[in-house]
Amino acid sequence: MSTILITGAAGRIGTLMRPRLARPGRTLRLLDIEPLQPGPGEEAIRASVTDLAALTEASRGADVVIHLGGKSGEAPWERILDTNIDGTYKVFEAARRAGVPRVVFASSNHAVGFHTPDEYPLAEDAPPLPDTYYGVSKVAGEALGALYHHRYGLDVICIRILSCFPEPPDQRALSTWFSPDDCARMFEACLAADKPGYRVVYGVSANTRGGWVSLKGAAELGYRAEDDAETFAAEMFAERGELPADGPLFKHLGGQFTFPDLDADSL
Structure with a gap:
């Protein structure tokens, strides 16, 4: 893939991916509402995903x-509704109008956040159980991807990203961490896959405390996780202690996104 348009390029994951996706002969076209300073092999476009x-x-x-x-x-x-749902529709529609053959959509585990540990490893075809409006938006994005594949022929890969940070931010993330390097490996697999069609896969590293979601679909694309959050476990437990495995943060895949303080009346 020689030209890659990245929406939300100034965000956390976009910022982490820019140096990791850079290649000789590849152009990264960066789009965001925030100003960006393009480096070698980059183009910057200041625009919103709500602007078709x-x-x-x-x-x-x-x-x-x-x-x-x-x-x-x-x-x-x-x-x-405006940014995540209508904005995602406009991304797919813009790709169709411009003749872009492939869209990789950053979905989330929060599309299936109310699933429980008795279902682990959660399969790629698990029914939607969103834990928030945010989770609903990811379900809607996956559905739009299916529509644009089956009606218009776009290749669409939806990655249900768990926790992509430079380091695991908390004890729970020792199970859900998706290292930036593994995230880049996932995107490279999505770029290289031959005629992937429509797929939903999970994005997570090879964590010792993982196994919450299936990596079968990601492996079929060519993804191989190399990092493990266990590297950070000893230091984290020394500083913060361990969390009980039956505690509230572990009752659902969505963790704290299922808690009452994210109810609509609390926003």
């Missing part, structure tokens, strides 16, 4: 769109 005309123009000549843009956590319904 700007998205369509930005998509022209791209070989793939990696859609990271949108609200990255829970928010009032109106904001989720």
Whole structure:
């Protein structure tokens, strides 16, 4: 893939991926509402995923769109609807209008956040059980991906990302960590896959305390996780202590996103 349009390129994952996806002969076209300073092999476009005309123009000549843009956590319904749901529709529609053959959509485990440990490893075809409006937006994005594949022929890969940070941010993330390097390996697998069609896969590293979700679909794309959050476990437990395995953070895949303080009336 020689030209990659990345929406939400100024966000956390976009920032982590820029140096990891850079290659000789590859152009990273970075789109965000925040200003970006492009480096070698990069182009910057200041635009919103809610602007269909700007998205369509930005998509022209791209070989793939990696859609990271949108609200990255829970928010009032109106904001989720505008940015995460309507914005994702516009990303797919812009890709179709511009003739982009492939979209890689950053979905989330929160699309299936109310599933429980008795179902682990959670399969790629597990029914949607979103834990928040944010989770609903990821279910909607996966459904849009299916529509744009089956109706218009786009290759669409939806990655249900668990916890992508430079290091695991807390004890629970020792099970859900998706290292930046493994995340980049996942994106490279999505770029290289021959005629993937429509797929939903999970994005997580090879964590010793993992096994919460299936990596079968990701492996079929060519993804091989190399990192393990256990590297950080001893230091983290020394500083913060261990969490009980039957504690509230472990009752659902979505963790704290299932807690009452994210109810609509609390936002």
